[in-house]
Amino acid sequence: MTTEARSARAGLRAIPGLVLSLAAVVAAACATGSSSATSPAEPEKVARIGIQPIAQTDPALISSDSEVLIANQVFDYLIDIDENNQVVPRLATDWSVSPDGLEYTFDLVQGVTFHDGAVFTADDVVWTFDRLRDPASGYPTADLYSGITDIRADGDYKVTFSLSKTNPFFLFDLADNHALVLKADTAFPDRGFNGTGPYRVVEYVPPDRIVMEANTDYFAGAPQLDGLEITFFADTSSAVEALQGGQLDFIMGLSTPQYDSLTQADGVQTQIVDTNGFVAVRLRTDRSPGNDPRVIQALNLATDRQSLFEVVRRGYGSVGASSPIGPVYTDYFDPSASPPPRDPQAARALLEEAGYKEVLKLDMYMLNTGDYPDLGAALKAQWAEAGIDVSLQLVPEGVYYGEGKWLDVDLGITGWAHRPYPQFYLDVMLVCGAKWNESHFCDPEFDRLAGLAGSTSDLQTRASAYRQIQQILVDRGPLIVPYFFAQFGATSERVQGLKLKPFPGRTDFRNVSLAP
């Protein structure tokens, strides 16, 4: 780029930046001003965080990164997942599994108290997980924990889970986002914020901010910060400007262009972490036109995944293939299971063979936010060369998911969040009759292998099954996975020790400190 072009760009950049900065500075100043009057925390050691507004505070119902981030500071998990997708102790110090794989016994940390002073015991764990697995509760975890037959306390600091069948991923399941331990018999889990976590809530002013102070009695050692001051930003662009203006110390959920611009910004440190989050372009296989395998093959041949990855995600993350098992799962990912290279002419020939002599017209449904519009436009351009005329139908999240459209439409693009292990995707989106099987895919061999992988405790057997599954999905699967995305975060220069996790809401602030 020439110097003139750079300076012209810088000049053009300045105008919205000034406006947004002003708005962000005013917003952050208001939040800071009012909270500092009430917060007992030392302002110089308080990390200022900008996140999206939250709707849920009951751990059983939280779902967004923002909601999980807040809950994760106030409450504790029995076991946690680190930034490398490994299970690590938290309230459970140690665990053992019975030889038949049907009983898990956990030793609990002793001397822990809730923020209201009550002592933490095994009864709290039993009550928490009984609540989460209650089929009548309607909680999203009821299905996840349907394999638990019994949870019992063996004394105050030992708890045993009994399972109906072996589940090699049970420890991961116990570290689910919702599985934060509450005090037994909590009447209103959405109020009070009474956890055992490293920070306690001192002020919650929805929809503006939530202020926390360090729990100096935290069992694993007091946090290095005096507190957290979390401000809600409905528009991430404003949070970006506030970070650049020195009003915030941490933001997450950045778009690719925002991350790109922050990598060049002064006084900002960027964070990027690969995840297995992905978007799946899928065609229903149980009715025309997707019930003709040649049509799905044609879509695959018409798609240039590498180009989509580079243009839409700008090369952050990794290129996808045809399966939800991505490179993050190093034990299971099979790089050789890749779809054929793009060949629009071959795709067109296949479609003609399938009876679509002139053009195949399809409506493609997707969310109207994030990268979806760009991905849709890029796919439309690629597929047009193969004689596939796609009409993009962008709909709000509430319509796409709330009205069940994503399970009904012929062609759709659906985003799937990161999970620490791959079995979840197979069980809920690809096994015959699975509740979120949006492509209505049904393949007995696939089901057999998925069942085997989900029950065997032998790593080699499981890895082999996953590799075969990836090949089946390349050969006859319903998915086009253009890419696996990375998560982006950014901090001010003074933040030290922060490690963004693949699910950013699970990022830990206990070991974060601020340079003077």
Add this chain to the structure above:
Amino acid sequence: MSASQGGRSRFRQAVAILFQQRSSAIGTSITLIFVLAALFGPVVAPYGLNQQLTSATFQPPSLAHWFGTDQLGRDVFSRVLLGARDILAFAGVGTLLAIILGATIGLFSGYTGGVVDEIIMRAFDGLLALPAMLLALLLLASLASSDLSVIIVLVVVYTPIVARVVRSVVLSVKELAYVRAARLQGEGLGWILYRAILPATYPALAVEGALRFSYAIFLIASLGFLGIGFQPPSANWGMMVSDARQLTSAAPWALYFPAAAIAVVVVGVNLLADGLKRIAQTPPDPRS
């Protein structure tokens, strides 16, 4: 002098008035340029609407890409040019239909008077009580997303306004001698409305039409910005602005050029409306 000669003379007078003042001359020129862009955009645009040069994303303005390229490597100049057709065609058709329907209802309601007039006007009062954008959103929420829906929205939003303007002219004209004479001669309702009264509303309709046209452009761009009624890869300028909001650091040109197009065309049409108003207020040249 024949009628056609009189018409030509009146047209020359109107053109002279438009270009007499700098503001209306600028407005007329701007509008003409955008109309030409809408007509010939597909012929002169260097790239296609959704043509993606994947190796040339985020290019700043240059000789190859006058307005730069966006995040998908699409030529912003081509998209702005091609977007003119969407915006002006929708706004033009919607406004024209609203003018025809509004004029018809206004003529009928004003001339008939009485209970019919009361009912129609109160119903329109109800519609006008809602802000145009809110009414548009309500309508689009209940209609399938399509080009026709956007046209319907413009017609529903602007018909009551046109009808009110026409009705007010009808009320001042319907008791004039030449209208009474037409009635006494036994002329039918259609003849009286469309041959006797309608010509008297032309000046007001011309000004109102230009104003509604500019508001329609703005409304369409606003709907595009909100992502309602239009789907990617539409080059609706409002949608382009919305898409480029996240790119203010990486590609500010992708934001500024479509935003400037909206601003310029709206200002241009408003200046043209001022010129039309002056034409309406100027009596015909007695020499013609």
